[in-house]
Amino acid sequence: MNAAGPYRLAEGHVLLRLAPPALIAGVVALLASALLGVAARAEMAQAYLLAFLFWSGIPLGSLAVLMVQHITGGAWGAVIRRTLEAATRTLPLLLLLFLPILLQTASLYEWAHADAGADDALLRHKQLYLNAPFFAGRALLYFAVWITLAHFLSRWSWRQDGGDMRVLRRLENLSRGGLLLFTLTMTFASIDWAMSLEPHWYSTIYGVLFIGGQVLSALAFAIWIAASLAEQESLAAVISADRFHDLGKLLLAFIMLWAYFSFSQFLIIWSGNLPEETPWYLHRIRGGWQWVAVAIAVLHFALPFVLLLSRPLKRSRPWLMGVAVLVLATRYADVSWLVAPAFEGRLGTWLWTDALPFLGIGGVWFFFFVHQLRGRPLLPLNDEALPEVAEARA
Numbered sequence: 001m002n003a004a005g006p007y008r009l010a011e012g013h014v015l016l017r018l019a020p021p022a023l024i025a026g027v028v029a030l031l032a033s034a035l036l037g038v039a040a041r042a043e044m045a046q047a048y049l050l051a052f053l054f055w056s057g058i059p060l061g062s063l064a065v066l067m068v069q070h071i072t073g074g075a076w077g078a079v080i081r082r083t084l085e086a087a088t089r090t091l092p093l094l095l096l097l098f099l100p101i102l103l104q105t106a107s108l109y110e111w112a113h114a115d116a117g118a119d120d121a122l123l124r125h126k127q128l129y130l131n132a133p134f135f136a137g138r139a140l141l142y143f144a145v146w147i148t149l150a151h152f153l154s155r156w157s158w159r160q161d162g163g164d165m166r167v168l169r170r171l172e173n174l175s176r177g178g179l180l181l182f183t184l185t186m187t188f189a190s191i192d193w194a195m196s197l198e199p200h201w202y203s204t205i206y207g208v209l210f211i212g213g214q215v216l217s218a219l220a221f222a223i224w225i226a227a228s229l230a231e232q233e234s235l236a237a238v239i240s241a242d243r244f245h246d247l248g249k250l251l252l253a254f255i256m257l258w259a260y261f262s263f264s265q266f267l268i269i270w271s272g273n274l275p276e277e278t279p280w281y282l283h284r285i286r287g288g289w290q291w292v293a294v295a296i297a298v299l300h301f302a303l304p305f306v307l308l309l310s311r312p313l314k315r316s317r318p319w320l321m322g323v324a325v326l327v328l329a330t331r332y333a334d335v336s337w338l339v340a341p342a343f344e345g346r347l348g349t350w351l352w353t354d355a356l357p358f359l360g361i362g363g364v365w366f367f368f369f370v371h372q373l374r375g376r377p378l379l380p381l382n383d384e385a386l387p388e389v390a391e392a393r394a
Helices: 014-039 041-072 081-088 091-103 121-126 132-161 167-193 206-229 241-272 278-282 289-308 311-315 317-342 350-374 387-393
Strands: none
Touching: 014 041, 014 206, 014 350, 041 081, 041 091, 041 132, 041 167, 041 206, 041 317, 041 350, 081 132, 081 206, 081 350, 091 132, 091 350, 132 167, 167 206, 206 241, 206 317, 241 278, 241 289, 241 311, 241 317, 289 311, 289 317, 311 317
């Protein structure tokens, strides 16, 4: 066995067992979505967009957290770095999965209709930016930036495993500029893909709110994977209670940050009471969506906040994993609450339309994530924050 052998994904690990059936289920669900889309084109396009926005949040949030880790350092990030890197390497797959959205632009976005600006002066004014060719070109630019960042972050991290410590400065410098570039591109992407569904409404904090949710998705997912990996005997001593304690504190911090962003947007818009802004919230606190909002407030903020105040809970792998899974599950509810009210009649149709794209994109993405994760050591082998790994290799 090579030196990295103990830090490879063990044969028979639960992630390896889950990956093949996830791929099969995902492919079947995507094919079923395509067939159902023939009869219900608009509904399936909407469901596909919701699923894409949720699942893309994990690798995109992972890219942001990964760059933060290279800037700040610390053992908290070292134990999840390979999970974050594996997630970011699935971005080319997400580019491929974005193509159906490009093909269904006219079914999703009001501004993409041929006669959109005929009787609407505001849409006519925005057509220079909101038009299908420019929309597609911007999307390709966003993915090019993200994939390039992910490529070099993974490549140089791999060289560090081989003993080339000169790449540490490169990783830090790339992350400093890359984090700024990511914030800019993701802000515009959130405007293009989600906020422009209601082109008469705008919020200057929308991009930050979207990014905060993606980071939260990435952290919750990484904690779940770390808890699963810690079951391996070779990793248990490294992914220890102290590491979970740090990750739990970070999860708590980002839950509070997400809540701050969400409440700030609501407070500013609601207190402003402008007719072009408040309808966005009125659509989300009526017609059944108010109960979704209450569930998000309780399960996405209040309950995890109270639980994560407990030090013993943050140090407990099963309990922290449970909180992370709860946060990740309610992330889909939050994405739906942000996006779905833009479409008429979306509430109550989840079992009929949303389940298939959700399972399809998620199953295929999870398989490729596990494939990327198993291809490299599960821990960075020459990271000074993990001296026990270097000692084990020696």
